[in-house]
Amino acid sequence: MTDDRQWDRRSLLRGAAVLAGAAATVPLLDKAATAVAGVGDTDGLFKAGGGDADALFKAGRFEQAGRAYEEILRKDPGNVHAARQRGYVGLLANRFPDAERYLKMAVELAPGDKQANRLLADCYIRQDKLSLSAPHWRVAGEETYAKWFAAFSGKPYQVHGGTAQLPWKQMDPEPLVEASINGGSTKRFTFYTGAPSLQVSAKVAKEAGLSPVVSEKMDFLDGVVWAHHGVLDSFRLGGIELRNVPVSWSTTESGGDVSTDNDGMIGMWVFYHLLTTFDYAGRQLILRRRTPETAGKARAAAKQAGADPLPMWMAREHGLHSRGSIAGAAGSGTGVVGVLFGGHSEVAGIVKKETAKQLQVRVDRDRPVETFAGSHPAVAYPCYPKEMRLGDVAADDIYCFTNPDAPLAPDGFNVPAVFFHSFHKPNTITLDFTDMKLYVARGQAA
Known part of the structure; x- marks a missing residue:
């Protein structure tokens, strides 16, 4: 079984992945527990008909799939697959009470279900309930995430300020903006929504006095690197400051930077806490x-x-x-x-x-x-x-x-x-x- 998060982390170490999204991942559809509510089948890549919940979900007809999973649960309240998938439908749209209800149901029905626990952990981190996510990451086999998020105290991603307009210092080969860490001098950050957490270079982490909560050794290209995860006091982007932010950095075995192309990368977890506009035309x-x-x-x-x-x-x-x-x-x-x-x-x-x-x-x-x-x-x-x-x-x-x-x-x-x-x-x-x-x-x- 391929661990897709390993792909994500390694792509971060490179600064970006040309074929991000092409990484092998574990499908959430469980063929051994196909949930059917009526008759239907997938028609090509873009269409689905009938009432087959999994076929509707696979075709991206999420609202209809959600109703079909609900119908299954009315007839079979112990159907773990239907509960997990119905929770996933809610999570895809950030409907957190909806997602939490069904994912908790799935976890109660099958406490060791890795997929349900992973989705529930994600549901909690999107709501900044990091400590609540920790035990579910552990069941999902993500011990690093479990230790990292269990170490948080206080509200993460505290937003101060109203608006930031950050001109791009360059467009290619990757866009760069300026930001500062813990009140220090401005640094060059790229951004990539295919990455989860905020990343900083080993040099910036050292300057900022960051200490890892948890570290892990991993294979990277022809060698190995250490990935470190900690907590950042302050990340300022122009007129907006974020406080108590999850942060990661990577080092070679000797403690040096893996890449020197930039000082860090802003990932999706920062952006989904804000109303975000990528003004490509205006750079x-x-x-x-x-x-x-x-x-x-x-x-x-x-x-x-x-x-x-x-x-x-x-x-x-x-x-x-x-x-x-x-x-x-x-x-x-x-x-x-x-x-x-x-x-x-x-x-x-x-x-x-x-x-x-x-x-x-x-x-x-x-x-x-x-x-x-x-x-x-x-x-x-x-x-x-x-x-x-x-x-x-x-x-x-x-x-x-x-x-x-x-x-x-x-x-x-x-x-x-x-x-x-x-x-x-x-x-x-x-x-x-x-x-x-x-x-x-x-x-x-x-």
């Missing part, structure tokens, strides 16, 4: 304390720019998804797609093997690219979908990769494509993690 990162007023202004600005709200889902602590489409010579399909911001990649996205085949996307198999997926060697091929679309923003015949080893349903539902850094360059994207809406418009923020 700035806009962060706001999320209030009804700031959310209303963001909606109004998006409407003025012609952007309709898109649904947003988050899987496995930081895997962001929305609804998009992709087209090839044989037509197009709309479904749940992965969306990543920041990082280090020259391609606009990943087109899954099954998607490329079904839609007849042009693939250049004469020019294989040797790259890495989470620091593991991988071979990808250039491909050129006729169109990739997110909301009203589209790119035609754009340069992408297809990786034959990338799973279609890494988190239990089909993800035909993943949209990367280069796709977003003409656009402004705002993420609202309370309403779970994504707004994308062409041009820079007003």
Whole structure:
């Protein structure tokens, strides 16, 4: 069994992963306990019919799947799979009371169920209940996370200040912004929503006097590194300061930096505590304390720019998804797609093997690219979908990769494509993690 978090951590050590999202993961659909409420089957990559709960879930029809799982539980209250999946549906949309109810039910029915415990642990950390997550991480086999989060006291991610507008010091090969640690001088931070926690370099960790709560040794490329996890007092991003923040850093066996490309990386856990705007067109990162007023202004600005709200889902602590489409010579399909911001990649996205085949996307198999997926060697091929679309923003015949080893349903539902850094360059994207809406418009923020 592959541990997908090992892939995530190793990709952080590299600074980013070109094929992030292509890592092998453990599906959450349990074939041994298929939950059926009626008759139906998956039709291709983008459609599902009937009332088969797992088929609906796999096709990204989460609301319908949730109702189907509820129907199963009405008839069979002891169905662990249905309880776990119904909780997962709630968690994808950050509906925490809903998610907690069903995931607790699943854990009560099967206390040793690793998947249910992992999802419940994630549910707690998204609500900043870090200590409550610890025992569930332990049951899920994540001892490092269990020790790290059990060590927290007080409220994490305390937000001070209202707004931060951070100009990008560069766009490529990865965007850089300035931030400071514990009141020190400004440092160069990249950001990547495919990463979970805030990362700092070994040098910055030493300067800030950070001490690890827990450390682990892991294989990395041709050697080994140490990954350390601790607690940061203060992280300032322009006009916003976050206090009591989970932080990680990595060192070589001699204690040096693994990479010197930047001073650290801002991951998804920081961004989902704020109303976050990636203004690619204006080359700035806009962060706001999320209030009804700031959310209303963001909606109004998006409407003025012609952007309709898109649904947003988050899987496995930081895997962001929305609804998009992709087209090839044989037509197009709309479904749940992965969306990543920041990082280090020259391609606009990943087109899954099954998607490329079904839609007849042009693939250049004469020019294989040797790259890495989470620091593991991988071979990808250039491909050129006729169109990739997110909301009203589209790119035609754009340069992408297809990786034959990338799973279609890494988190239990089909993800035909993943949209990367280069796709977003003409656009402004705002993420609202309370309403779970994504707004994308062409041009820079007003």
